[in-house]
Amino acid sequence: MPPRRKRPIKRASKKKTAAPAAKPVRLASGLAPEMQAVNTYLAVANVIASIQFLEQAFGFSRGVVLPGADGQPRYAEMRHGSSVVMLIPKGDATAATGGAAALYTYVGDVDTALAKARSAGAGVSEAEDRPWGDRTGVVTDPDGYRWVLATFKKLVPFD
Numbered sequence: 540m541p542p543r544r545k546r547p548i549k550r551a552s553k554k555k556t557a558a559p560a561a562k563p564v565r566l567a568s569g570l571a572p573e574m575q576a577v578n579t580y581l582a583v584a585n586v587i588a589s590i591q592f593l594e595q596a597f598g599f600s601r602g603v604v605l606p607g608a609d610g611q612p613r614y615a616e617m618r619h620g621s622s623v624v625m626l627i628p629k630g631d632a633t634a635a636t637g638g639a640a641a642l643y644t645y646v647g648d649v650d651t652a653l654a655k656a657r658s659a660g661a662g663v664s665e666a667e668d669r670p671w672g673d674r675t676g677v678v679t680d681p682d683g684y685r686w687v688l689a690t691f692k693k694l695v696p697f698d
Contacts, residue, residue: 569647571691574623580643580687582629586612589626593617635675641685649674649690671695
């Protein structure tokens with residue numbers, strides 16, 4: 540009987556293949572240009588000081604900055620890569636949350652999303668069309684966190 544030849548053992552390739560790059564989520568007419576589906580919405584004591592801190596400490600860059608009647612910023616977008624942190628003054632009654640921190644979340648249809656959240660037992664405000672072009676409503680989840688649900692409707696020129 541002839542000797543048996545050993546078959547080479549096939550080993551799994553050690554090459555790592557990169558996962559496909561995640562594509563930005565575009566919700567049907569719900570996502571505002573250059574925004575993410577979920578954005579941080581911080582209520583801060585001093586918008587200018589927060590802008591400067593985010594620039595110096597973390598390398599954020601300024602996006603849209605809107606002044607209020609007093610000349611101080613009433614809204615600022617700070618960008619880091621594709622992420623956005625929105626800054627508003629604490630207690631600003633004209634903000635979507637009345638000047639409280641939240642997660643600003645774009646959805647395809649804010650009215651439908653608010654109804655689903657209400658059915659799930661969340662505290663839910665009524666939807667409003669906002670002067671900045673979004674239709675928003677605020678949901679308070681069971682842990683007390685605020686979520687601004689927003690549907691982008693139109694681009695509004697910044698003054």
